[in-house]
């Protein structure tokens with residue numbers, strides 16, 4: 333993993349986020365900072381509050397309490413359910429979203445995005461006919477149109493096969509290495525171990541851990557059977573904290 337400049341001002345500063353849906357508390361005072369170029373994985377059981385948190389960071393819904401501050405103007409958002417039009421081509425989708433987002437010089441930006449996501453030779457293809465991996469690239473390209481300093485992705489790899497997953501993470505790691513802060517949720521904790529500078533563990537709306545994957549493993553230690561793998565450490569961590 334590339335090292336991250338931790339004394340730079342945060343690209344994203346989140347404090348005291350609380351969200352309720354009626355009686356249900358989905359987030360309980362969650363706070364963390366993310367540095368420029370940092371890759372942050374959000375992991376936790378079903379219903380932990382991951383999507384709720386990402387959608388608040390994206391500005392899709394407001395929190396009941398707490399603040400989200402960011403250094404840049406825009407924030408890129410790649411939701412779990414793609415918002416692209418399956419009957420339009422890749423380039424048509426990108427041009428449409430570029431106009432909607434009032435991106436200056438949309439044609440140049442669309443061309444750059446096609447190159448960056450490796451979709452140049454699929455530009456004229458209907459999105460609905462692309463593979464899951466390529467459709468996910470189109471989603472990400474839409475999220476990146478405004479060149480946001482922070483990109484949020486909700487379970488970006490969940491529908492991809494192992495090879496497409498690998499390509500997706502290589503692409504995201506390159507973005508982060510070039511300075512984009514990336515915050516993503518995943519149920520694949522090995523992926524978080526491999527592709528995160530830092531992991532946030534959410535359970536039942538509470539932030540239980542904020543640190544490196546190695547630090548998470550160290551909090552539960554090994555046992556008589558030898559060192560644990562990261563997934564076992566994660567499960568043990570949740571269990572020790574009553575989840």
Ligand SMILES: Nc1ncnc2c1ncn2[C@@H]1O[C@H](COP(=O)(O)OP(=O)(O)OP(=O)(O)O)[C@@H](O)[C@H]1O
Pocket residue numbers: 353356357358376377378379380381382383384385
């Ligand atoms: N629109 C909503 N109305 C009512 N309750 C909601 C709403 N959205 C989420 N919740 C509840 O808030 C809690 C957090 O949900 P959220 O989808 O954020 O969790 P998650 O960690 O993303 O889950 P998963 O891993 O299953 O996707 C859950 O108890 C969920 O049922």
